[in-house]
Amino acid sequence: MTPTVEVFDDLEALSFAGARLVAASARDAVSAWGRFTWVLSGGRTPRRLYEYVAQGLGGTVPWPFVHLLWGDERIVPPTDPGSNYRMADETLVRKVAIPAVNVHRVPAEMRPPDAAARAYEASLRELTGDAPAFDLVLLGLGADGHTASLFPGSTALEETARWVVPSNAPEGVTPRRRLSLTLPALNLARRVVFLVSGAEKARAVKAILGGAPPGAPLPAARVKPVGQVFWLLDRLAAGAL
Ligand code: 6PG
16 A cells, blocks of 8 residues: 655644544544554654644544554663653653553563563553554654654564564664564554654665665665555655655
8 A cells, every 4th residue: 555645834833743643543443443553653753743732733533442553662671761651651651541551551571571572562462463463553763764764774673573673773872672562563554654853864764655765675674564554754854855
């Protein structure tokens, strides 16, 4: 399915459009099959989108029927500034009337990390069954083309069976140790939305959307779900297209 690409003036406009898409997807899913499973992204970019969704500015969301999951997590406590859960909790989770049992936090404090990955995978499989597993997967994009915590050249990127595995970010990227959904899991999405802002992402966006260069496709280019793919970009991220 050809991806839908939309470009917005700035992060504010990008975030508002993303919030509207999430809210509409939630209403559609709940009216069609009684619930909405939303896989959240980490990083900085989605903060404003989460705030818009929490304020209902993107449209109403049937929170009692929403399930929140995470596409990846850093192996830090949930109170750590680097925690993706903490960021989503501050901007969204604590502000909306979602049942606590519907918030499926990654147990990143569990040791060893492989046990945490297997525990999270079991909880996902229990919640969703088989394909298509997730109604909406929100993803970011790194300047190196990574998404979730699937980095170029990582063994996590090449996983073909498990839904969740431990993963390491490259040297110098902190927090380095992570847990990530794999391509088989991400590709079980009815709808994938990439939310990308900033000039530092333009080369990766061009490589993915502007006609792939020779060589191995970037990790984000390998997300090919059963459903629709949306690329929501600001002008800086779309600058090389
Ligand atoms: C994470 C994210 C990661 C992020 C990109 C972009 O845990 O960091 O899952 O994939 O989306 O690195 O991050 P920014 O939005 O901060 O640029």
